[in-house]
Amino acid sequence: MKKYLSIFFVTLLAMAALTGCSGGTGESSGDNTSNVSTTDTTQAGTSDNVTGVTATGEATYGGTVVVGIQQDIDSLDPHTATAAGTKEILFNIFEGLVKNAPNGDLICAVAESYELSEDGLVYTFTLRQGVKFHNGDLVTAEDVKYSIERCAGLLDGTPLVSTMKTITAVDIIDEKTVQVTVDSVNPELIYSFTYAIIPNGSADVEGADPIGTGPFRYVSYTPQEGIIVEKNEDYWQEGLPYLDRVEFKIITDDKTATLELQAGTVQLFSYLTDEQATELSKTMQVLSAPSSTVQALFLNNAVEPLNDVKVRQAIMYALDKDEINLFVGGGDATVISSSMLPTLEKYYVDLNDVYGTGANVEAAKQLLTEAGYPDGFDLVISVPSNYPVHMQTAEVIVEQLKAVGINASIDAIEWTSWLSDVYTNREYAATVCALTGDSTPGYLLSRFVSTSSKNFINFNSAEYDEVYEKVVAATTMEERGDYYKELQKILVDEAGTGFTLCIANKVAVANNLAGYVFYPVYVQDMSTVYYVAE
Amino acid sequence: MKVFNMSSAKGKKVNIYLIIGAVMTGIIVVMAIVGIFWTPYSTTAMSAKERFAAPSWQHLFGTDNFGRDIFSRVMKAVGTSALISVLVVAISAVAGIVLGAITGYFGGVVDAVVMRIVDAINGFPSILLALVIISLLGKGRQNVVLALAIAFTPSFVRIVRGEFIRLRDADYVVRARLMGVAKPRILFVHILPNIFSTFWVSVTIGLNNAILAESGLSYLGIGVQAPDATLGSLLSDAQASLASSPWYALAPGLTIVWTVLGVAMLSEGIGKLKK
Numbered sequence: 001m002k003k004y005l006s007i008f009f010v011t012l013l014a015m016a017a018l019t020g021c022s023g024g025t026g027e028s029s030g031d032n033t034s035n036v037s038t039t040d041t042t043q044a045g046t047s048d049n050v051t052g053v054t055a056t057g058e059a060t061y062g063g064t065v066v067v068g069i070q071q072d073i074d075s076l077d078p079h080t081a082t083a084a085g086t087k088e089i090l091f092n093i094f095e096g097l098v099k100n101a102p103n104g105d106l107i108c109a110v111a112e113s114y115e116l117s118e119d120g121l122v123y124t125f126t127l128r129q130g131v132k133f134h135n136g137d138l139v140t141a142e143d144v145k146y147s148i149e150r151c152a153g154l155l156d157g158t159p160l161v162s163t164m165k166t167i168t169a170v171d172i173i174d175e176k177t178v179q180v181t182v183d184s185v186n187p188e189l190i191y192s193f194t195y196a197i198i199p200n201g202s203a204d205v206e207g208a209d210p211i212g213t214g215p216f217r218y219v220s221y222t223p224q225e226g227i228i229v230e231k232n233e234d235y236w237q238e239g240l241p242y243l244d245r246v247e248f249k250i251i252t253d254d255k256t257a258t259l260e261l262q263a264g265t266v267q268l269f270s271y272l273t274d275e276q277a278t279e280l281s282k283t284m285q286v287l288s289a290p291s292s293t294v295q296a297l298f299l300n301n302a303v304e305p306l307n308d309v310k311v312r313q314a315i316m317y318a319l320d321k322d323e324i325n326l327f328v329g330g331g332d333a334t335v336i337s338s339s340m341l342p343t344l345e346k347y348y349v350d351l352n353d354v355y356g357t358g359a360n361v362e363a364a365k366q367l368l369t370e371a372g373y374p375d376g377f378d379l380v381i382s383v384p385s386n387y388p389v390h391m392q393t394a395e396v397i398v399e400q401l402k403a404v405g406i407n408a409s410i411d412a413i414e415w416t417s418w419l420s421d422v423y424t425n426r427e428y429a430a431t432v433c434a435l436t437g438d439s440t441p442g443y444l445l446s447r448f449v450s451t452s453s454k455n456f457i458n459f460n461s462a463e464y465d466e467v468y469e470k471v472v473a474a475t476t477m478e479e480r481g482d483y484y485k486e487l488q489k490i491l492v493d494e495a496g497t498g499f500t501l502c503i504a505n506k507v508a509v510a511n512n513l514a515g516y517v518f519y520p521v522y523v524q525d526m527s528t529v530y531y532v533a534e
Numbered sequence: 535m536k537v538f539n540m541s542s543a544k545g546k547k548v549n550i551y552l553i554i555g556a557v558m559t560g561i562i563v564v565m566a567i568v569g570i571f572w573t574p575y576s577t578t579a580m581s582a583k584e585r586f587a588a589p590s591w592q593h594l595f596g597t598d599n600f601g602r603d604i605f606s607r608v609m610k611a612v613g614t615s616a617l618i619s620v621l622v623v624a625i626s627a628v629a630g631i632v633l634g635a636i637t638g639y640f641g642g643v644v645d646a647v648v649m650r651i652v653d654a655i656n657g658f659p660s661i662l663l664a665l666v667i668i669s670l671l672g673k674g675r676q677n678v679v680l681a682l683a684i685a686f687t688p689s690f691v692r693i694v695r696g697e698f699i700r701l702r703d704a705d706y707v708v709r710a711r712l713m714g715v716a717k718p719r720i721l722f723v724h725i726l727p728n729i730f731s732t733f734w735v736s737v738t739i740g741l742n743n744a745i746l747a748e749s750g751l752s753y754l755g756i757g758v759q760a761p762d763a764t765l766g767s768l769l770s771d772a773q774a775s776l777a778s779s780p781w782y783a784l785a786p787g788l789t790i791v792w793t794v795l796g797v798a799m800l801s802e803g804i805g806k807l808k809k
Binding site: 258273275276278327385392398399409411 | 578579580582585599600673755759761770773774775776777778
């Protein structure tokens with residue numbers, strides 16, 4: 001499976017460096033599921049039966065699916081939404097010039113093809129003919145220009161997508177050609193063109209419904225309840241989507257989610273805990289694939305006593321990641337040490353040896369003594385209570401820290417307060433959560449630059465910043481790859497934060513549904529899901 | 535209920551409710567008190583080898599998803615749940631006596647105002663009211679106690695008020711009044727002891743309701759914070775593995791039933807004592 005993925009990523013990078021789109025329609029669900037395996041729970045017998053249903057079922061059109069989601073969404077504006085849980089839903093409503101494909105490639109969406117100039121500074125997009133917005137209007141070059149300029153900050157000076165701030169001009173060549181000029185070469189920039197194309201001026205209309213070109217159109221959103229979308233009849237990909245209606249229902253409690261899945265009021269739910277997966281695999285299909293998230297015990301590098309590198313290193317030694325994997329990951333997660341997805345093999349460097357994957361109590365105590373905390377200290381770990389995986393991880397970590405004398409306690413907080421207090425205002429000491437990677441390898445590393453607005457752990461290393469500058473200056477992915485490995489190393493040596501696991505994403509799917517496809521990025525594509533004929 | 539009132543050799547009636555209730559409650563109280571000082575295993579120490587172990591002589595109630603001994607955790611949880619419930623009843627009972635005595639004895643404007651407020655509070659289901667208060671004050675043990683105490687006060691106010699209305703014109707109260715005894719003394723020295731038996735029953739019923747309400751709140755995830763546990767939060771944690779390891783849910787569940795039944799029997803027994 002890893003082999004497949006690495007092949008996908010190599011292809012993807014080769015493409016990014018050169019030109020063009022694979023132009024695939026992503027229609028055949030058979031190919032897409034190649035990186036999916038059924039979960040190896042103890043109930044092997046029943047899960048065999050269950051997967052049999054998927055294999056033989058014939059696709060039908062129509063029907064409604066209720067998808068459970070773990071958190072409320074933070075914005076309906078595809079350019080300003082920051083939470084991964086929001087983006088994974090908006091993926092169904094909005095599309096960029098290009099979009100992510102299940103195999104890690106980019107496929108053309110609103111654009112039909114694109115070309116990159118020899119010097120890597122000019123992107124020329126040819127728009128696909130006949131792509132319609134959900135309001136019925138055809139997508140014009142004006143709309144594309146407006147959307148890109150809005151993301152790049154050319155409209156009001158504030159770039160909404162930081163990677164796109166290198167864009168200096170968006171020119172309409174003719175009604176189906178748009179040219180984007182950048183001031184520096186960035187082989188990863190093409191991934192930013194997955195950001196949504198929206199109607200010209202639409203984002204400035206307050207309270208307007210979100211309008212995109214995706215397989216589903218927005219119907220309604222009720223805070224704390226969910227979001228409802230319906231089939232886009234004019235979708236440009238022939239034959240998609242299958243479903244008439246998808247309701248994303250917010251269920252912040254994992255036990256409620258299990259009950260609803262068992263009762264059949266929710267048909268699909270991702271990011272199951274190990275226990276949920278075991279429990280649900282008796283009655284439903286439970287699919288599993290490597291996730292695109294890195295989980296960590298994040299430490300606020302700016303607060304006492306975590307501003308001392310020795311204290312942070314002591315915590316690294318105290319963590320027993322193998323145990324966390326066993327308790328929380330069901331034993332099939334990948335133990336990690338730095339901010340890179342292990343599936344991105346070309347860029348990932350295994351640094352688990354630095355502090356070891358088990359606990360090293362002596363080393364931790366020694367470092368604490370050196371740092372002037374021979375008796376440990378109090379540490380509050382703020383955890384978003386709607387993520388049982390993180391709550392359980394925190395519980396395990398509290399025990400592990402106790403072993404070295406650190407008196408940790410858990411403060412379970414709501415997701416919205418986590419976003420504002422922890423992530424935005426950085427008013428916390430430690431937290432357990434996961435970061436979501438995207439298809440650009442550097443994404444998860446870019447946030448630890450000291451000046452980054454996403455650097456919520458207040459990581460501050462001159463060396464790191466220096467190397468990152470070299471990354472930005474590098475023009476080939478090979479060169480960048482070397483620097484990425486260096487960055488991972490610095491992050492680990494400085495003990496910026498306690499990375500723990502890349503947890504497998506386990507998804508419960510009702511027995512009469514098929515076509516669910518995993519992506520190497522954090523999205524939930526409902527367009528390929530269908531009910532099988534009875 | 536005569537069936538249960540068996541006669542002893544001396545011809546005296548044995549109060550079976552009192553005995554069973556006292557034994558059942560006694561076991562819980564002993565468990566809670568011992569749990570403060572000693573548990574068979576650490577309540578937080580995890581063991582990867584012993585995840586979801588079925589009940590055995592080593593682990594009486596089995597182990598949970600982290601390999602922690604459930605019996606030890608139940609012992610600790612009983613203490614926490616009992617402490618919260620006792621505090622809730624104590625606070626709301628004291629508030630109920632003060633407000634009930636004043637409104638019942640004096641009547642008039644104070645009575646009208648206080649009782650309308652009490653009616654308003656009573657209008658909300660107690661769990662819902664507690665949820666609202668906790669969402670305003672934030673989570674944590676003290677806030678759970680406060681929220682439940684506010685939700686429980688109205689029932690005590692009503693009972694005490696009713697008794698005071700009944701007794702305020704009793705002969706001995708009227709005489710005391712004529713003799714010029716101070717009002718607080720009439721309220722709390724002359725009348726209060728005479729409503730004790732009625733009040734005690736409502737306290738035990740209140741205790742049961744508090745245990746259930748606290749379990750309900752913890753079950754909804756807003757009681758104490760992990761890794762601390764109460765009976766409700768244990769039940770909530772257990773739900774994830776209900777089918778694969780049912781003993782995890784049964785242990786706190788049966789403990790709740792046992793406790794509530796015990797306290798109910800005890801209050802029934804005390805009620806019979808009076809007669």
